[in-house]
Amino acid sequence: MLEIKNLVVSYGSIVALHDVSLNVVAGEIVTLIGGNGAGKTSALKAISGLVAPSPGSIRFQGEDITRLKAHQIVKRGLCHVPEGRMIFANLTVAENLDMGAYLRTDAVEKRATLQYVFSLFPRLKERAQQIAGTLSGGEQQMLAIGRALMSKPKFLMLDEPSLGIAPLLVKTIFEKIVEINREQGITILLVEQNANLALEISMRGYVLETGRILLHDHSPALRRNPEVRKAYLGGG
Numbered sequence: 001m002l003e004i005k006n007l008v009v010s011y012g013s014i015v016a017l018h019d020v021s022l023n024v025v026a027g028e029i030v031t032l033i034g035g036n037g038a039g040k041t042s043a044l045k046a047i048s049g050l051v052a053p054s055p056g057s058i059r060f061q062g063e064d065i066t067r068l069k070a071h072q073i074v075k076r077g078l079c080h081v082p083e084g085r086m087i088f089a090n091l092t093v094a095e096n097l098d099m100g101a102y103l104r105t106d107a108v109e110k111r112a113t114l115q116y117v118f119s120l121f122p123r124l125k126e127r128a129q130q131i132a133g134t135l136s137g138g139e140q141q142m143l144a145i146g147r148a149l150m151s152k153p154k155f156l157m158l159d160e161p162s163l164g165i166a167p168l169l170v171k172t173i174f175e176k177i178v179e180i181n182r183e184q185g186i187t188i189l190l191v192e193q194n195a196n197l198a199l200e201i202s203m204r205g206y207v208l209e210t211g212r213i214l215l216h217d218h219s220p221a222l223r224r225n226p227e228v229r230k231a232y233l234g235g236g
């Protein structure tokens with residue numbers, strides 16, 4: 001479904017990604033794990049059209065999207081929940097969700113998606129009129145995911161959904177990610193520093209280290225891999 005070949009991303013003289021290739025098959029949850037500064041966010045930004053790769057190619061459902069603009073990529077069903085959530089802090093929960101559907105025109109279908117988001121995250125329904133900036137970190141993450149779902153994505157990319165969130169809510173959010181994948185058939189690329197959690201819910205994973213893919217495998221195999229255990233799972 002998503003096929004990335006020989007992707008390079010640089011910021012001036014800083015090369016954030018060197019020759020990264022990865023693929024995601026429809027229906028999968030794939031995780032990209034790596035420490036701080038490994039290049040995870042840069043990879044997602046390149047896929048979303050927020051930074052231009054040079055060189056490299058990105059194909060989505062068979063189409064070359066490497067040079068498309070961000071809104072054209074969203075229109076094709078590829079949606080990105082950014083690191084740090086980036087909700088509109090001064091708008092209400094309901095207004096934030098509505099912004100997620102800005103490219104959609106069918107009011108009836110939009111309402112159905114909103115009902116789905118509220119059933120997935122009842123907390124958002126309770127807080128619909130609350131100013132988003134006053135939500136807790138975990139609630140804001142739910143809102144960011146809900147807003148992405150409002151665009152009716154086929155493919156969802158999540159950038160560190162566990163970052164800075166209370167453990168109990170992290171567990172809920174990860175359960176919901178699995179539910180979105182299983183019940184809505186949405187393919188997921190999950191970027192995480194929390195490798196334990198990410199490898200638990202994903203089918204396959206890629207390990208990114210200083211801009212290069214170090215290894216990739218099925219997630220259970222990565223969890224048993226001594227190198228991965230030592231560097232990312234806090235074990236020997």
Ligand SMILES: Nc1ncnc2c1ncn2[C@@H]1O[C@H](COP(=O)(O)OP(=O)(O)O)[C@@H](O)[C@H]1O
Nearest residue numbers: 011014016034035036037038039040041042043
């Ligand atoms: N806008 C930017 N300008 C310059 N360097 C950047 C920029 N964004 C990221 N970088 C650098 O690119 C590298 C990868 O960063 P990033 O993709 O954010 O990693 P991660 O998400 O894995 O923490 C880091 O060395 C970082 O300092």
Ligand SMILES: [Mg+2]
Nearest residue numbers: 040041042083
């Ligand atoms: Mg990042």
